[in-house]
Amino acid sequence: xxxxxxxxxxAANDASQTDVAYERLREAxxxxxxxxxxxxxxxxxxxxxGIGRTPVREALHRLTREELVVARRNRGIxxxxxxxxxxxxxxDVRRALEQLLAARACEQATEDERRQMLHxxxxxxxxxxxxxxxxxxxxxxxxxxxxxxxxxxxxLKNTMDLFYGLxxxxxVAYHARLPDSLKTAxxxxxxxxxxxxxxxxxxxxxxxxxxxDYLEHFTKxxxxxxxxx
Numbered sequence: 001x002x003x004x005x006x007x008x009x010x011a012a013n014d015a016s017q018t019d020v021a022y023e024r025l026r027e028a029x030x031x032x033x034x035x036x037x038x039x040x041x042x043x044x045x046x047x048x049x050g051i052g053r054t055p056v057r058e059a060l061h062r063l064t065r066e067e068l069v070v071a072r073r074n075r076g077i078x079x080x081x082x083x084x085x086x087x088x089x090x091x092d093v094r095r096a097l098e099q100l101l102a103a104r105a106c107e108q109a110t111e112d113e114r115r116q117m118l119h120x121x122x123x124x125x126x127x128x129x130x131x132x133x134x135x136x137x138x139x140x141x142x143x144x145x146x147x148x149x150x151x152x153x154x155x156l157k158n159t160m161d162l163f164y165g166l167x168x169x170x171x172v173a174y175h176a177r178l179p180d181s182l183k184t185a186x187x188x189x190x191x192x193x194x195x196x197x198x199x200x201x202x203x204x205x206x207x208x209x210x211x212x213d214y215l216e217h218f219t220k221x222x223x224x225x226x227x228x229x
Contacts, residue, residue: 017055022062024049029068029079030169031137037081045077066165087170087219094163095212101160102204104151105196113150117197120146121190128186136182137172143189144168150196167215174222181218188214 025045028034034048046056060077063069067086070078109117120143127136144164148157175181188211195204 017051018058021046021049021051021055022059024051025056025059026063026066026068026165029063030165030172032169032172034079036079036169036173038079039072039076040079041076063165066162068165068169082170082173084219084223087166088216090163090166091212091216091219094160094167095209097156097160097163098208098212099205101147101151101156102192102196102208103201104153104156105147106199106201106204108152109150109196109199113146114197116146117150117193121193121197124186124189124193128182131182133175133182136186137168140168140185140189143193147192147196170219170222171215174218178218178221184214185211 025034025048028048034040040048042053042056042060045060046053049056049059060069060071064071067080070080072078105113120139123139124136124143127139144160148160151157171181171185175185188207191207192204192211195201195207
């Protein structure tokens with residue numbers, strides 16, 4: 001197998017570049033920097049990400065699986081619109097998976113993961129209390145990643161990853177116009193994390209149901225606001 005002049009495997013470097021492109025584009029879509037309903041060329045996105053077109057093309061395949069983009073033949077890359085009905089359908093499926101994830105994480109999380117959960121529970125509440133939406137979104141990404149890892153089930157983790165991007169983007173689009181959304185979401189996430197950290201399956205599942213109840217209510221409240229996106 002060939003190596004670069006720096007002794008690195010070119011295939012490994014390509015994979016790393018793909019990961020970087022994926023993270024940059026995904027976060028730009030979720031933060032609405034790349035706007036819902038807009039069309040971009042592959043070259044536009046490569047320039048935006050600051051990475052070559054081949055890694056960007058691979059990253060776009062992953063984003064397509066998450067329903068964040070759609071490739072339109074001879075037209076470009078379409079950032080999917082925000083859709084209330086689609087969001088409610090997603091939450092319907094996500095509820096059962098969140099319950100399973102919470103239960104498995106209670107059983108399988110390592111001591112280090114449990115310590116991280118207690119730390120993130122406090123971070124969630126702090127960001128919510130100060131109204132720092134950007135910090136809350138950053139912490140929320142860590143929360144989702146940690147919960148998915150702590151179940152130690154790769155299939156479950158990969159499935160949950162497909163849901164989180166659309167859900168986070170929906171929340172970013174509307175939370176500022178719905179009072180107390182940060183405080184409510186932060187409190188629920190903190191309860192889930194503390195329940196998992198203490199291996200309390202009943203409380204973890206109950207708090208996960210509370211989260212999905214809240215997200216469904218939040219989604220339905222956006223019906224009058226959705227024309228913006």
